[in-house]
Amino acid sequence: MLNKIHWHYFVAGLFVYIAGKLLYFLYSNKTKVKGRNLVCADETTMDIRAEVKDVQEDGDDAEDDWIPSLGDVKHKQLEFNSLSEEEMVVRAKEYYKLLEGRRTVRSFSSRSVSKEVIRNIIKSAGTAPSGAHTEPWTYVVVSSAEIKEQIRYIIEEEEEINYKKRMGKVWTGDLKPFRTNWIKPYLTEAPYLILAFKQTHSLRADGKKKMHYYSEQSLCISVGLLISAIHYAGLVSLTSTPLNCGPALRSLLGRPMSEKLAILLPVGYPHEDCEVPDLKRKPLDEIMVEFD
Ligand SMILES: Cc1cc2nc3c(=O)[nH]c(=O)nc-3n(C[C@H](O)[C@H](O)[C@H](O)COP(=O)(O)O)c2cc1C
Structure with missing residues (x-):
């Protein structure tokens, strides 16, 4: 038992x-x-x-295909310019005033813009912080009329399907105040199109790869700096996200598979008859929560 x-x-x-x-x-x-x-x-x-x-x-x-993002880096003394409190308040207000005037523009003049301005704007975007300093961005700058035509063709074809079939009533309804549709003359009228590609990783000639941490967040910060640099330089832009066009544009521009189109910005001067929706921005108490 x-x-x-x-x-x-x-x-x-x-x-x-x-x-x-x-x-x-x-x-x-x-x-x-x-x-x-x-x-x-x-x-x-x-x-x-x-x-x-x-x-x-x-x-x-295999893990062997990957190499460290950075080698050994020596450290140096930080260059820091200390300001008085009054100066800081003045500068913070000035910067806010500057950015408050930025608007998204959907109607561009074809007036030309110096390449030197554009290059320096892109340099500003390249100063953004990035996960483990991997700098996971590629900015493709297009001023060729022929390539702008091809980009417009790809986007308009895809956007017509987006508006008619993919986006649905709620989305297209939310876009009504902006008077947008699938016809996008600004893609050929603006002197420059800047296409921001997110690098998921980078690839060396010997096939070794470098991991790009938080590439999404890093790219977004960089594009934020780009937009403010465009505005500071006295130009206007349109932050656009052409839905479903990424692979076709990547292939048109000869970018590798490790890069994904994140944002496309026409950049230039506004058309002289340009109108913008009269939008209000949220006040501080709606966007900030304080714990003192
Ligand atoms: C991620 C993102 C995607 C956007 N995509 C488009 C777009 O595809 N087409 C468009 O006309 N505007 C687009 N916009 C612009 C917004 O509509 C615009 O920023 C918003 O209406 C506020 O206006 P403001 O930029 O003048 O302050 C986009 C903005 C952001 C941040």
């Missing part, structure tokens, strides 16, 4: 042990991303998993 009871306990124990091992095996394999065993403990770890997956999604690479 006793023997019989012990036998049942033994089988039950063995069953629990095997089930536990099996669950552990399944869980640890699920959280293993190409040799990196990441325990899904919090949001940061989830972010890292998403980043690693994002970077590696285009191929089944």
Whole structure:
């Protein structure tokens, strides 16, 4: 009798042990991303998993295919220009006043703009902070009338389908105040089109890859600086996100698969009859929460 009871306990124990091992095996394999065993403990770890997956999604690479983003970097004294409090307030207000005047423009003049201005604007965008200083952006600047025509053709064809079929009533309804549709003359009228590509990773000539961390956030910050530099230089832009046009534009402009089109900005002077929607911006107390 006793023997019989012990036998049942033994089988039950063995069953629990095997089930536990099996669950552990399944869980640890699920959280293993190409040799990196990441325990899904919090949001940061989830972010890292998403980043690693994002970077590696285009191929089944071994860890050996990747190299560190930066080598050894020596540190130097920070150059810091300390301002008085009054000066800081003045400058903060001045900068706000400057940016408050920026508007998205959808009607451009064909008046030409010096390439030197555009190059310096792009240099400003390139000063943005980026995850592990990976600088995951490529700015393609198009002034060729022929390529602008091709870009317009690709975008208008796709946007017609977007407006008629993909976006739906709510989305197209929300866009009504902006009087937009799939006809986009600004794509050929503006002297420059700047296409901001997000680099998911970079590739060296020897095939080795560098991981680009938080490329989405880094690119967005860089484009923010670009937009404010365009405005500061006395020009206008339109922040646009041509839906479903990324692959065709990437291929037209000869960009690699590791780059994804994020934002396209026509840049130039506004058309003399240019109108903009009379929008109001949220006041400070609606965009800021303070804990003192
Ligand atoms: C991510 C993003 C995508 C946008 N996409 C478009 C677009 O495809 N077409 C367009 O006409 N405007 C687009 N806009 C411009 C917004 O409509 C515009 O910024 C908003 O109406 C506020 O106007 P303001 O920029 O003049 O302050 C986009 C803006 C952002 C930030």
